[in-house]
Amino acid sequence: DSGVTQTPKHLITATGQRVTLRCSPRSGDLSVYWYQQSLDQGLQFLIHYYNGEERAKGNILERFSAQQFPDLHSELNLSSLELGDSALYFCASSVSSGQGVEKLFFGSGTQLSVL
């Protein structure tokens, strides 16, 4: 058990809908990273938050947004969903701000299916 909790584990929805994925980092970790894992693209970095502030953006669509709350949990919001958004979404946490070599702890992921 990595200590990172993601909910829900599975989510089935329809095109055009909006969903929210939740991530609770390990106790004491200030950084939360979001990744999307799909068969064709592999693991793609989406966004990084540190202590409530956005630190880096990767290949995140404009239809997607995220935030990190004062209690350090994070939510990834996906809107106007398309079939191609179906993927496994991981979050990972770490204690540091992302400067240097650090160990990331991954949650078990949320499997999103858009029908």
Add this chain to the structure above:
Amino acid sequence: GNSVTQMEGPVTLSEEAFLTINCTYTATGYPSLFWYVQYPGEGLQLLLKATKADDKGSNKGFEATYRKETTSFHLEKGSVQVSDSAVYFCALRKRPEGGAGSYQLTFGKGTKLSVIP
């Protein structure tokens, strides 16, 4: 930009066989290199890492050596077990261009390993 290429899977081996999973990278400068493992139904876990040229990372019988001259970080294990069945990801981590923002991991597409008794 940064990229990681690892051998296509799936790889199927018999128990106690020798394992090699090839990984090469493209990056400017001196990235840190990692192998992560994903067991069925779980998130990724760090398996081993190397931060500079000629470093050897090792853990649980797995090894990988950072070879700057060939831009490679191949994963090896002398005798695999059924419990090693998983997907293995090679990754690099590098300072962002211009120095701003946080270091990011760039992953390969993963290699699925199945070990049969």
